[in-house]
Amino acid sequence: MLPVTPSAKSQSYVLYAAAAFGAGCLLTAMLKCNADLAHSASALFASFAAHGIGLVAATLILLALRQRPWRAGSANAGAATAKIPLWAYFGGFSGAATVMATSIAANSALGLAGTLALGLAGQLVFSLAADMWGLMGLKARKLSLYDLAALALIGVGSLTIILEAGAGT
Amino acid sequence: MMASAILLALIGGLCVSLSRQLNGRLSLSTTPMVSSFWNHLVGFLALCTIGAIVGGLIPPSAFSAPPYAYLGGAMGVIFVAAGNWLIVRIGAVATAVFTIAGQMISGVATDFVHTAGRIGWPSLLGATLILAGVALSQLRPRT
Numbered sequence: 001m002l003p004v005t006p007s008a009k010s011q012s013y014v015l016y017a018a019a020a021f022g023a024g025c026l027l028t029a030m031l032k033c034n035a036d037l038a039h040s041a042s043a044l045f046a047s048f049a050a051h052g053i054g055l056v057a058a059t060l061i062l063l064a065l066r067q068r069p070w071r072a073g074s075a076n077a078g079a080a081t082a083k084i085p086l087w088a089y090f091g092g093f094s095g096a097a098t099v100m101a102t103s104i105a106a107n108s109a110l111g112l113a114g115t116l117a118l119g120l121a122g123q124l125v126f127s128l129a130a131d132m133w134g135l136m137g138l139k140a141r142k143l144s145l146y147d148l149a150a151l152a153l154i155g156v157g158s159l160t161i162i163l164e165a166g167a168g169t
Numbered sequence: 170m171m172a173s174a175i176l177l178a179l180i181g182g183l184c185v186s187l188s189r190q191l192n193g194r195l196s197l198s199t200t201p202m203v204s205s206f207w208n209h210l211v212g213f214l215a216l217c218t219i220g221a222i223v224g225g226l227i228p229p230s231a232f233s234a235p236p237y238a239y240l241g242g243a244m245g246v247i248f249v250a251a252g253n254w255l256i257v258r259i260g261a262v263a264t265a266v267f268t269i270a271g272q273m274i275s276g277v278a279t280d281f282v283h284t285a286g287r288i289g290w291p292s293l294l295g296a297t298l299i300l301a302g303v304a305l306s307q308l309r310p311r312t
Contacts, residue, residue, distance in 0.1 A: 020251070020263070021274075023247075027268065040233050040238070042228050045231050048216045050241045054212075054246045087191065090191055091189075091195065091211070092213070093211060094187045095188045101184065118175060121179060122181065123183070124262075124266075128261075130186065130260075137197070138190060138193055157294075157298030158270075161296065
């Protein structure tokens with residue numbers, strides 16, 4: 001259907017996995033910044049400011065890279081560039097909705113730890129469905145038993161950490 | 170009350186993956202940075218609209234936050250672009266799982282430094298399980 005980068009060879013897979021791991025480390029720093037902002041002001045202001053500053057930063061980076069937001073890039077030239085579905089631009093709505101849903105949930109009896117644990121479950125369930133059926137025009141992928149075992153270990157390990165944090169406070 | 174909180178927390182997680190999937194689709198036709206730009210523009214406009222309806226977007230205490238707290242937005246741009254770059258290459262599950270692993274391990278490492286090594290055994294057990302999972306995923310035979 002859509003031209004997708006050919007499946008990664010094992011060597012580049014290690015690089016991609018390391019990059020995703022690094023993005024997760026960046027997420028820890030980002031959440032700390034946003035939480036401090038939310039603590040001083042409000043969750044809504046923190047998200048508003050983060051998106052506003054992010055917008056300025058993204059504009060500067062695009063200018064530096066000489067990429068135009070309204071013109072398709074050359075990375076995947078072909079059928080995929082011809083018409084971009086309108087809904088592909090709606091990732092930001094989903095991001096804004098995340099902020100509201102999680103900040104309400106974290107202020108309930110669930111607390112932050114419970115919200116994180118359930119959020120983890122929500123992420124994994126959606127990702128499994130997305131890979132299984134190739135949702136939103138991305139490539140469908142078959143998962144091996146190795147993938148599922150790794151997913152289970154990482155999921156249980158994350159839950160252990162989150163629930164300990166919840167019990168501690 | 171509790172049921173709706175549980176539902177909201179699950180939806181929150183679902184929205185994280187949904188937004189990564191949507192941004193990934195856009196980056197397939199553009200570039201990871203262009204897609205990150207649109208993510209922040211659309212999110213910013215949505216939050217402005219919500220602020221206009223609900224009110225109290227900029228509380229009086231807004232500018233008492235420490236300056237570094239404002240760096241979160243810039244980190245988000247890189248984070249979203251990285252997700253866009255990765256999801257079309259290794260898929261939704263691998264992107265989500267390795268990102269979660271990085272988040273958890275760096276969180277435990279931060280606590281370890283802040284408490285001078287006095288962290289509970291469940292954190293160490295959790296971190297070990299995560300690292301074992303990351304190692305296991307690398308053993309997967311690939312074609």
